[in-house]
Amino acid sequence: MPDDPPFFISSPQNPRIKQLIKLRDRSEREESGLFLIEGYRELLRAADANHPLQTLFICPKLFLGENEQNLISRIKERGAQVWTCSETIFRKISYRDRPDGLLGIALQKHSNLLDLGKHLQNVPSPFLVVAEAIEKPGNLGTILRSSDAVGIDALIVCDRCTDIHNPNVVRASVGTLFTVPVIEADGEETLQWLKQHHIAVVAATPSASCEFTDVDLTGPVAIAVGTEQLGLSERWMKQADIQVRIPMRGVADSLNVAMATTLLLYETLRQRSTKRVS
Amino acid sequence: MPDDPPFFISSPQNPRIKQLIKLRDRSEREESGLFLIEGYRELLRAADANHPLQTLFICPKLFLGENEQNLISRIKERGAQVWTCSETIFRKISYRDRPDGLLGIALQKHSNLLDLGKHLQNVPSPFLVVAEAIEKPGNLGTILRSSDAVGIDALIVCDRCTDIHNPNVVRASVGTLFTVPVIEADGEETLQWLKQHHIAVVAATPSASCEFTDVDLTGPVAIAVGTEQLGLSERWMKQADIQVRIPMRGVADSLNVAMATTLLLYETLRQRSTKRVS
Numbered sequence: 001m002p003d004d005p006p007f008f009i010s011s012p013q014n015p016r017i018k019q020l021i022k023l024r025d026r027s028e029r030e031e032s033g034l035f036l037i038e039g040y041r042e043l044l045r046a047a048d049a050n051h052p053l054q055t056l057f058i059c060p061k062l063f064l065g066e067n068e069q070n071l072i073s074r075i076k077e078r079g080a081q082v083w084t085c086s087e088t089i090f091r092k093i094s095y096r097d098r099p100d101g102l103l104g105i106a107l108q109k110h111s112n113l114l115d116l117g118k119h120l121q122n123v124p125s126p127f128l129v130v131a132e133a134i135e136k137p138g139n140l141g142t143i144l145r146s147s148d149a150v151g152i153d154a155l156i157v158c159d160r161c162t163d164i165h166n167p168n169v170v171r172a173s174v175g176t177l178f179t180v181p182v183i184e185a186d187g188e189e190t191l192q193w194l195k196q197h198h199i200a201v202v203a204a205t206p207s208a209s210c211e212f213t214d215v216d217l218t219g220p221v222a223i224a225v226g227t228e229q230l231g232l233s234e235r236w237m238k239q240a241d242i243q244v245r246i247p248m249r250g251v252a253d254s255l256n257v258a259m260a261t262t263l264l265l266y267e268t269l270r271q272r273s274t275k276r277v278s
Numbered sequence: 279m280p281d282d283p284p285f286f287i288s289s290p291q292n293p294r295i296k297q298l299i300k301l302r303d304r305s306e307r308e309e310s311g312l313f314l315i316e317g318y319r320e321l322l323r324a325a326d327a328n329h330p331l332q333t334l335f336i337c338p339k340l341f342l343g344e345n346e347q348n349l350i351s352r353i354k355e356r357g358a359q360v361w362t363c364s365e366t367i368f369r370k371i372s373y374r375d376r377p378d379g380l381l382g383i384a385l386q387k388h389s390n391l392l393d394l395g396k397h398l399q400n401v402p403s404p405f406l407v408v409a410e411a412i413e414k415p416g417n418l419g420t421i422l423r424s425s426d427a428v429g430i431d432a433l434i435v436c437d438r439c440t441d442i443h444n445p446n447v448v449r450a451s452v453g454t455l456f457t458v459p460v461i462e463a464d465g466e467e468t469l470q471w472l473k474q475h476h477i478a479v480v481a482a483t484p485s486a487s488c489e490f491t492d493v494d495l496t497g498p499v500a501i502a503v504g505t506e507q508l509g510l511s512e513r514w515m516k517q518a519d520i521q522v523r524i525p526m527r528g529v530a531d532s533l534n535v536a537m538a539t540t541l542l543l544y545e546t547l548r549q550r551s552t553k554r555v556s
Contacts, residue, residue, distance in 0.1 A: 045529060138416075146537055148528030172534075179529045213548050247547060250426030251323060251457045255540070256450075259424055262537045263544050269525060270491050 009057075010086040017085075020057065020093050020105060026163045029108070035165035037104045037175075038096060040064070044071055045175030046106060053080040055105040059090035062101030071102075080104070095167050108165055113193050116154055116183045126199055127152045127268060128222040132187060132236060133161040134257065135228055140164065141172025142258035143225070148176035150269040155180055158187040161227070191239055194222050203232050203240035204260055206253065212244040217268040225261045287335075288364040295363075298335065298371050298383060304441045307386070313443035315382045315453075316374060318342070322349055323453030324384060331358040333383040337368035340379030353382070373445050386443055391471050394432055394461045404477055405430045405546060406500040410465060410514060411439040412535065413506050418442065419450020420536035421503070426454035428547040433458055436465040439505070469517055472500050481510050481518035482538055484531065490522040495546040503539045 009017060020036070022028040029035050034054060037046050046053065056075050060068070076082050085093070093103055120126050129152055134140045140162050147155050157164055164184070170177055185193075194201055199220040204212065224240065226232030231254070237243075246260055254260075287295060298314070300306040307313050312332060315324050324331065334353050338346070354360050363371070371381055398404050407430055412418045418440050425433050435442055442462070448455055463471070472479055477498040482490065502518065504510030509532070515521075524538055532538070 048529070142534050142537065145530060145534060148530050149524075149526050149533055151527035174530055176528060176530050246427075246544075247551070248427050249429035249547070250454060251326070252423060252426050252452055252454050255427055256420050256423060256536075258534075259420065259537065259540045262533070262540060266524075266541050269527070273525070 007082060008084050009089055012089060012092060016055065016083065017089060017093060020103070023105065024095065024167060026166070029163060029165050033108050034105050035108055035170070036095075036167045037106050037170055038094060038099070038102065038167065039171070039175075040068060040071065040100050040102050042170055042175035043075070043102050043104055046104070046178045047071060047074050049178035051109070051178050052107045053078065053104045054107060056080050056082045057085050057090065057093060057103045058082060059085045059087055059099070059101040061087050062090060062099050064100045068102065075104070096171075111181065111183050113183060113185050113189060116156070116181070119181055120153060120197075123153055125218070126197075126220045127272070128154050128156060128199060129261065129265065130156045130158055130190060130201070130222050130224040130236075131261075132158045132224065132226045132232060134225075135161045137162045137166040137168035138172045139228065139256070139258045141169040141177070143261050144169070144173035144176045144180050144182075146258070146262040146265050147180045150265045152180065152265065154183050156183045156185055156190055156222070158185055158190050160184060187233070187235060191235070200241040201236065201239060202242045202244060202264065203237055204244050204246055204264060205231070205237060206245060206248065208243035208245040210244055212246055212264055212267050215242050215244055217271050221268060223261065223264045223268065225257055225264075228257050285360060286362050287367055290367060290370060294333065294361065295367060295371060298381070301383065302373065302445065304444070307441060307443050311386050312383050313386055313448075314373075314445045315384050315448055316372060316377070316380070316445065317449070317453075318346060318349065318378050318380050320448055320453035321353070321380050321382055324382070324456045325349060325352050327456035329387070329456050330385045331356065331382045332385060334358050334360045335363050335368065335371060335381045336360060337363050337365055337377070337379040339365050340368060340377050342378045346380065349380075358382070374449075389459065389461050391461060391463050391467060394434070394459070394471075397459055398431060398475075401431055403496070404475075404498045405550070406432050406434060406477065407539065407543070408434045408436055408468060408479070408500050408502040408514075409539075410436045410502065410504045410510055412503075413439045415440050415444040415446035416450045417506065417534070417536045419447040419455070421539050422447070422451035422454045422458050422460075424536070424540040424543050425458045428543045430458065430543065432461050434461045434463055434468055434500070436463055436468050438462060465511070465513060469513070478519035479514065479517060480520045480522060480542065481515055482522050482524055482542060483509070483515060484523060484526065486521035486523040488522055490524055490542055490545050493520050493522055495549050499546060501539065501542045501546065503535055503542075506535050
C-alpha cells in the first residue's frame with residue numbers, strides 16, 4: 001500500500017524530494033529525460049494514454065475527489081513507485097496554489113517527422129498545427145488544449161523555445177499533452193516536409209487580403225503560428241500557401257497567439273464539418 | 279525635466295516606492311482608489327484614452343524604443359509627477375521579467391449599469407460580453423484584448439472575483455482595459471437590466487443542442503461566460519435566451535474560458551459582417 005512506512009516522506013532533505021524540485025529546471029529535465037505531471041486530471045489523462053510514470057508522490061489529506069485511489073492503483077500496477085508525503089512536504093513540492101495531492105515524475109517521449117509520416121499514412125486530409133518558437137509555456141499548453149478540442153492530427157513544435165515538458169505546459173494543456181500527437185522538428189525541415197506531402201501552410205498576418213473565414217481550409221492544412229512578440233518568422237510567411245487576416249476592429253493590432261490559433265482551428269473545423277454534412 | 283535631482287529615487291526606503299509596491303495588493307488598491315499601469319504600450323493606451331495618472335516612475339536606461347520622452351511629456355502635461363529611478367529600484371518595483379522603464383500610478387475609474395444605459399443610447403444592436411466571477415487576471419485581460427479586437431460595446435464584470443485593476447489584467451489586456459468600456463455590476467441586476475433592454479443572453483454549455491456557429495447572433499446580444507472551474511452559474515444558465523455548444527472532439531471537456539469567449543466573439547463578428555455585406 002502506498003502509505004507503508006518505508007514509503008513515507010516527511011523530510012525536505014529526502015533525496016527524492018530534491019530530485020523532484022530540480023525537475024522544475026529545463027536543464028535537469030533534458031539531462032534526465034524526466035518531467036513532472038501534477039494534478040488528478042493531468043495524471044488521469046497520462047494514464048489513459050499509457051504514458052510511463054517513474055514515481056508518484058501523493059498526499060491523501062489534499063485529495064479533492066473520491067477516485068484518487070483507483071488512479072494510484074493503476075499507476076502502481078504499471079510499475080511506478082508510490083510515495084506518501086506529509087502535507088508540509090507536498091505543499092513544498094507542488095507548483096500549484098491549490099495542490100490536489102498528486103504529483104508524478106514521468107518519462108519524456110519524443111516524436112519526429114518520420115513518426116508523423118507513419119501516423120498520417122491513412123489520413124486523407126491532414127489537419128496540423130505548427131507552433132514556431134512559442135515562448136510562454138501557458139500559451140503552448142493552451143494551444144494544445146484547443147488542438148485537442150478540434151481533433152487535429154498533430155502539433156509540430158518547431159525551433160522550440162518553450163520546452164514541451166515544462167510543468168506549465170502540462171498544466172495549461174490540462175493533460176492534453178498526452179492526447180495530441182506532438183512532433184518536435186527543425187523549422188526548415190518541417191517546411192520541406194509539408195511541401196513534399198502537399199500540405200498547405202496557413203499563416204495569419206495583418207497584411208493578408210482575405211479574412212480567415214473566407215478561405216478554403218478543408219484540404220490538407222498546417223496552421224502555422226509564431227512567437228508572442230513577433231509572430232511567424234519571414235521564412236514561414238514567405239512560404240505560406242494561404243495567408244489570412246484575423247479582423248481587428250479595436251486599438252490593439254494583434255491577438256494573443258493562443259487566441260489566434262484557436263480561432264483558426266475552429267474555423268477549419270467549422271468548414272470541414274459543413275463540408276461533411278453537405 | 280524628469281531627471282531633476284529632487285525627482286530622482288535611489289533608495290528602496292523612499293515612501294513613494296513603498297506605496298507603489300503596496301498597490302500590488304487588492305486591499306490597498308481598493309482603499310486608495312489607485313492602481314498600477316506598467317509598460318510603454320499600456321501607458322500609451324491609457325494616455326490616448328485620457329486616463330488620469332497620478333505619478334509616473336521612469337528608468338531611461340531600460341527604455342526599449344525612441345518615443346518614450348514624447349509619452350512622458352504628454353503624461354507630465356496632464357499633471358502627473360514624474361520620478362526617475364535607478365535601475366536597481368526600477369527592477370524592484372517592476373512586476374515584469376523584462377521591464378521597459380515605465381510604470382505609472384493611475385486613478386481608478388468605475389462605471390455602472392446607468393452609465394451603460396447612456397453609452398448604448400444610440401446603439402441599435404448592442405454587442406456585449408458578461409464575465410461572471412472570472413478568477414484569473416490573465417483570463418480577464420485576455421477577454422478584454424479579444425473584446426477590443428471585435429469592437430464590442432461594453433464588457434460587464436459581474437460578481438467580480440478578479441479585481442479589474444489587478445496589474446495582470448492590465449498586462450494581459452495590453453492596455454485595452456482603457457479602450458473597452460468596462461461596467462461593474464451585480465449579477466442579478468445585470469440579468470434584469472438585459473431583459474429590460476431586450477438584449478439576448480448567450481450562454482455556452484456542453485448540453486446545448488445547437489453549435490455556436492448555427493445560431494443567429496446578429497441581434498442585440500450579451501455573450502455570458504463564467505468561472506474557469508465551473509462555468510456560468512445556474513442563474514445565468516437558466517435565464518439564457520440562447521444556449522450554444524462549442525464542439526469538443528478530443529478528450530478534454532472544455533476550453534479555457536478566454537478561448538471560448540474569443541470564439542463566441544469572433545463568430546458574432548463574422549455573422550454581423552456577413553449580414554452587413556449581403
